[in-house]
Amino acid sequence: MRLLEFQAKRIFSEHGILVPKNVLLESxxxxxxxxxxxxxxxxxxxxxxxxxxxIKTVSDANEAAAVLDELLNSRIRGNLVRAVLxxxxxxxxxxxxxxxxxxxxxxxxxxxxxxxxxxDIEQVAGESSERIVKKHIDPSIGLSDYTVHxxxxxxxxxxxxxxxxxxxxxxxxxxQSYDGTLVEINPLAVTANGLIALDAKIVxxxxxxxRHGDLFGKLKAEQTWPGKDGRSRSEELAEEKGITYVPLxxxxxxxxxxAGTGMLTLDLIQDAGGEAANFCxxxxxxxxxSMQQALEVVLANPRxxxxxxxxxxxxxxxxxxxxxxxxYLEGHELAVPLVVRMCGTQEEAGRARLQAVGIKALDDLQxxxxxxxETARRS
Amino acid sequence: xxxxxxxxxxxxxxxxxxxxxxxxxxxxxxxGTKIVAGVTPGKGGxxxxxxxxxxxxxDALCEHEVDVALSFVxxxxxxxxxxxxxxxxxxxxxxxxxxxxxxxxxxxLNYATIKGIRVLGPDTPGxxxxxxxxxxxxxxxxxxxxxxxxxxxxxxxxxxVCKLLTEHSIGQSTIVGIGGGPLWGLTQREVxxxxxxxxxxxxxxxxGEVGGTMEHEAAVFIEQHITKPVISLIVGRTAPTGARMGxxxxxxxxxxxxxxxxxxxxxxxxxxxARDPAEILSRIQALGV
Numbered sequence: 100m101r102l103l104e105f106q107a108k109r110i111f112s113e114h115g116i117l118v119p120k121n122v123l124l125e126s127x128x129x130x131x132x133x134x135x136x137x138x139x140x141x142x143x144x145x146x147x148x149x150x151x152x153x154i155k156t157v158s159d160a161n162e163a164a165a166v167l168d169e170l171l172n173s174r175i176r177g178n179l180v181r182a183v184l185x186x187x188x189x190x191x192x193x194x195x196x197x198x199x200x201x202x203x204x205x206x207x208x209x210x211x212x213x214x215x216x217x218x219d220i221e222q223v224a225g226e227s228s229e230r231i232v233k234k235h236i237d238p239s240i241g242l243s244d245y246t247v248h249x250x251x252x253x254x255x256x257x258x259x260x261x262x263x264x265x266x267x268x269x270x271x272x273x274x275q276s277y278d279g280t281l282v283e284i285n286p287l288a289v290t291a292n293g294l295i296a297l298d299a300k301i302v303x304x305x306x307x308x309x310r311h312g313d314l315f316g317k318l319k320a321e322q323t324w325p326g327k328d329g330r331s332r333s334e335e336l337a338e339e340k341g342i343t344y345v346p347l348x349x350x351x352x353x354x355x356x357x358a359g360t361g362m363l364t365l366d367l368i369q370d371a372g373g374e375a376a377n378f379c380x381x382x383x384x385x386x387x388x389s390m391q392q393a394l395e396v397v398l399a400n401p402r403x404x405x406x407x408x409x410x411x412x413x414x415x416x417x418x419x420x421x422x423x424x425x426x427y428l429e430g431h432e433l434a435v436p437l438v439v440r441m442c443g444t445q446e447e448a449g450r451a452r453l454q455a456v457g458i459k460a461l462d463d464l465q466x467x468x469x470x471x472x473e474t475a476r477r478s
Numbered sequence: 479x480x481x482x483x484x485x486x487x488x489x490x491x492x493x494x495x496x497x498x499x500x501x502x503x504x505x506x507x508x509x510g511t512k513i514v515a516g517v518t519p520g521k522g523g524x525x526x527x528x529x530x531x532x533x534x535x536x537d538a539l540c541e542h543e544v545d546v547a548l549s550f551v552x553x554x555x556x557x558x559x560x561x562x563x564x565x566x567x568x569x570x571x572x573x574x575x576x577x578x579x580x581x582x583x584x585x586x587l588n589y590a591t592i593k594g595i596r597v598l599g600p601d602t603p604g605x606x607x608x609x610x611x612x613x614x615x616x617x618x619x620x621x622x623x624x625x626x627x628x629x630x631x632x633x634x635x636x637x638x639v640c641k642l643l644t645e646h647s648i649g650q651s652t653i654v655g656i657g658g659g660p661l662w663g664l665t666q667r668e669v670x671x672x673x674x675x676x677x678x679x680x681x682x683x684x685x686g687e688v689g690g691t692m693e694h695e696a697a698v699f700i701e702q703h704i705t706k707p708v709i710s711l712i713v714g715r716t717a718p719t720g721a722r723m724g725x726x727x728x729x730x731x732x733x734x735x736x737x738x739x740x741x742x743x744x745x746x747x748x749x750x751x752a753r754d755p756a757e758i759l760s761r762i763q764a765l766g767v
Contacts, residue, residue, distance in 0.1 A: 201580060203661055203690060206587045238584065278581055280660075307579035309554060345721040358658055358724025359632020362687055362713040367754060369716045378717075380724040382576060411637045413603045413615040414498065414574065443617035443637060444505070464638065465756065 100303045100315065101144040103322050105184045107299035110277070114269040116284075117295045119186040127167035130160040136188045139163065141170045143178040144322070146300075151175055156188060189295055194286035195254055196220050196231070197267065199274045201281075207235040208274065210246065210267065214254040216286035242271045262294045278307035332399040333377070340392040342379065349374025350475050352403035352435070354393045356381045356415040364409040364468065373472030376403045385415045390423025398434070404478045407471035408439045409464065410449075417441055417449030425456045436474050440467035480607035480652045481627070481672040481679070482570060482598075483546060487611040490538055490568065491516045492549040492559045494526050499550035502615050503527055509612045514542040517559075535566045546570045546613045548604060556600065557582035564595045572613055573599035576659060583661045590663065597663030602655040603633030616640070616653065624649015625767060627673040629666055630685035631692075632658055635713060639685060639755045648762055651679040658724075660689075666696040674704050680767045681707040683758055684749070686740060688714030688723065693740040701747035708749040709761050712737045715753075 102110075108118045120134065123142075141153035148154050153175055157163045163185070173180050196216035202209040213231040215223045223230050232253040234246045247264045256263050266287075274282045281302040288295045308315035323338075330338075337344035343358075347365075351373045355361030361380040368375045379397050381389045397406060410420060424439070441449055441460035450460050461467045489506070493499040494516025504527045507513055515538040516526055522533030532538040535547070547563035549556065549572065556575045563571045564586065571590065578600050590597045598605060604614020609623030615633070620641040626648060630636035633655045640650055654669050656662050666684060673679045682704070686693045693712065700708055715737040717723050733739055745751050752758040 201584065201661070204692070204695065206584055206591075206661060208584075237588075238581075239588075275581070278579055280580055304580045306553065306577050307581065310579075343722070343724045345718070345723065347718070355634070355724075357632060357634025359630070359635030359685070359687055359713055360638050361634075362632075362717060362723055363635055363638060363754070365717070366713055366715045370754065375716070378721070378723055382724065411617070411620075411634050411641070413617055413633050413637055414502070416501070442619070442641065444615070446617070446619075 100305055100319060102301045102303065102318060103142045103144060104140060104299055105142055105182070106318055106321060107301040108296070110273060110301060111269075111296055111299050114273055116266055116269050117293060118299065119189050119295060119297065121184055121186040124167060124183045124185055125171075125181065127164045127171070130163045130167070133160070133163065133185055134187045135159055137163065138186045138188050139166050139170065140184045140186065141173075141175060141180045142182045142184055143175045143180055145176050145178060148175070153180070189288055189290055189297065191286075191288040191290060191297070193289040195256065195289065196285045197270065197287050198281065198283035198285070199236070199270055199279070200283075202235065205235055207237060208271075209233050209235050210242070210250065210271070212250045212254045220285055236271065238275070242268055256289065256294075259289065259294055266294055273301070277301070278304045278311065280304050333396050336399055337379075337396045340396065342389065342392050342396050343382065344396055345378040346400070347375045347377050349376045350402050350404040351471050352376045352397045352400065352406040353409065354379045354381070354390075354397055354406070355409040356385050356412060356420065360409060360411055364407070364464070367465065367468045368407075368472060371468050371472045373468075373475055376400055381415060381420070386419040387423040387426065390420045391427045394424070394427040403435055405436050405438060405471050405474040407467060408437070409467065410439070410441045410443065412443030412445065415443070416445045417443055418445040418452060421449035421452035424458070425452055428456050436478075438467050438471045438474065440464055479676065479678060480610060481669075481676050482605045482652060482654065483607050483611040483613050485610045486512070487545045487613065488512050488514045488543055489546045489548055489611070489613050490514060490535070490542070490544040491529075492518075492535070492547055492563065493551035494518055494529065494531055495521045495524070496550055496552070500526050502550065503529065505615075505618070506612050509618055511612050514544060535562045535568070539566055544568050546572060548572045548574070548613050550574055553577040553579075557586050560586045560597070561589060564590050564593050564597075567593065567595065569595060571595055571597045572602060572604045573597065573657070574602060574604060574615060575599075576601035578659070580661055583659065587661065587663055598654070599657040599659075599662060601659040602657040602662070603636070605652065605654050607652045608650050614655065620644055621653070622647070622649040624651065625678060625680040626650045626762065627676065627679035627682045628653040628685065629669040629673070629682065630655055631687050632685065632713075635685050635687070639683060639711070639758055642755045642759050643762070646759055646763075648759070648767070651676065666692055667699045670696060670699055670704055670708070674706060679706065681709065681762065681765060684708055684710045686710065686712045688712070688717050688737050689735050691734045694734055694743050697743040697747035697749070700744070700749055707765055709752055709758050710741070710744045710749045711752045711754070711758055712740045712744075
């Protein structure tokens with residue numbers, strides 16, 4: 100889960116990292132008492148907001164109202180803006196970059212810093228990667244003093260070493276204690292009053308939610324506006340039921356019991372001249388219930404003209420997912436044709452159960468895909 | 479002599495009394511795998527399908543010799559179970575469980591490195607040398623003994639490819655699933671290295687997907703060290719940038735993580751490229767292995 104800026108900044112503040120004074124606005128009323136000039140920032144979980152023109156400085160309430168009217172309820176790369184963060188403008192001497200994330204190849208957290216902070220950090224990373232300094236952090240050792248000193252020296256903030264060390268430690272604390280997969284400050288401003296985080300990005304590991312009480316649930320609730328965020332019924336249902344679902348825009352609905360085979364199926368649908376409506380997979384332990392839920396999710400999309408279920412079971416048992424399909428059919432009238440490809444663990448039992456509800460499962464993936472694509476074309 | 483598992487490999491199953499563990503244990507035994515013991519804390523002294531169950535790995539090791547620990551332990555307890563197996567110095571630890579928090583995976587992988595233990599997964603179907611030993615959940619009908627080594631990020635994709643090969647009488651030496659998550663133990667590069675020195679393997683099929691940059695690392699290794707033919711298939715050609723395609727690892731975050739960039743790196747490194755499983759089959763047939 101990627102937190103919105105205002106949530107990440109709240110966590111930063113709680114851990115002693117300085118952020119500009121701010122207030123969250125969900126409408127354009129009560130703008131008189133803001134400490135102008137202020138920066139208005141659309142709260143959407145996407146990068147490059149500066150370039151997208153959704154971060155704007157205003158000098159009085161009239162200007163603020165105009166910008167809010169423009170930003171609120173607008174859409175930025177598919178994300179509806181439901182709130183805007185208003186921040187006191189800060190006088191910046193220099194913009195830095197600081198982040199902690201997981202280095203997948205080294206299998207260690209890595210802390211990265213650069214003197215070239217700001218909106219072009221991706222470009223810096225690509226074109227002059229030597230301007231970004233990196234050090235791995237062994238969690239059993241923690242963030243060493245020398246590592247902090249090394250980074251400070253290389254990015255030229257030695258005169259703020261104490262501030263920088265405190266900030267880097269807080270960032271690593273947040274990364275560890277919240278089960279973060281990424282914590283990032285870009286830009287980190289050098290100001291007359293010390294180091295201030297002008298932006299804040301935190302990505303949490305959803306898999307670790309269970310050990311944080313209701314924290315992840317609360318953060319999630321804070322960034323969703325039910326029924327108003329412009330998502331499709333399928334996406335809302337998928338979120339609610341915890342089903343992996345990616346809308347794709349075509350008309351061939353797809354459910355698979357594995358991610359790799361699901362991606363292969365999408366590739367083959369396109370090769371066969373069809374267009375997939377979605378990606379949806381059950382994951383290794385998918386059983387009866389998750390199949391029923393996946394059917395509800397995918398069939399809630401009115402654009403689907405045919406549904407292709409692509410199954411090859413290892414951990415997933417075909418008898419159990421067949422039960423899920425049968426149970427769904429008991430409770431629902433199918434509006435579109437169904438093509439099932441089934442093989443793998445317990446496939447005989449699975450096929451027999453489908454046969455009992457009038458479905459003949461295919462064994463060959465290519466044949467199933469051809470059938471589905473042709474069915475969509477004809478209807 | 480296949481890689482990782484062979485005729486005499488003895489397997490211990492962690493989480494053997496659970497719904498998934500007990501079912502898959504039965505299937506593996508029917509396949510001929512030598513499962514010598516199971517472990518579930520609190521269930522010591524019971525039996526599953528004729529296999530003795532112990533409370534602790536150490537209790538099991540007092541009675542049995544074990545080469546591979548295969549875990550079906552649920553995500554919340556998976557780290558602890560893995561650490562127990564690693565500390566007991568079982569040489570290969572296979573983690574089928576998906577959804578283990580990244581921080582736990584980092585901890586157990588680093589511990590395994592210190593102890594010199596190989597970890598397969600997490601989120602892996604396991605490893606099978608057809609006709610010899612199956613320490614995993616692969617459906618039996620897709621397997622046939624032979625000389626094609628398969629290394630795959632995704633379990634189901636390896637079943638898909640092996641099904642087609644088996645239906646056309648092309649057998650496999652060993653099929654290794656390295657795990658679908660964002661973090662994993664044994665890498666594609668390490669498995670390629672094992673296949674290169676395995677006399678039973680004549681060519682290697684490498685199955686990858688979008689997300690991560692691991693195939694670039696593998697490409698460099700192929701170019702420098704692999705003399706056997708390698709055929710690669712990368713799925714997710716049609717996946718949109720930024721969307722998480724099921725596997726926590728399958729998300730395109732940068733240039734190098736697209737199917738296109740991986741395919742071009744592998745081609746440049748001398749790997750043959752297949753667009754789909756049917757092309758893998760035709761390329762193997764053309765090579766005459």
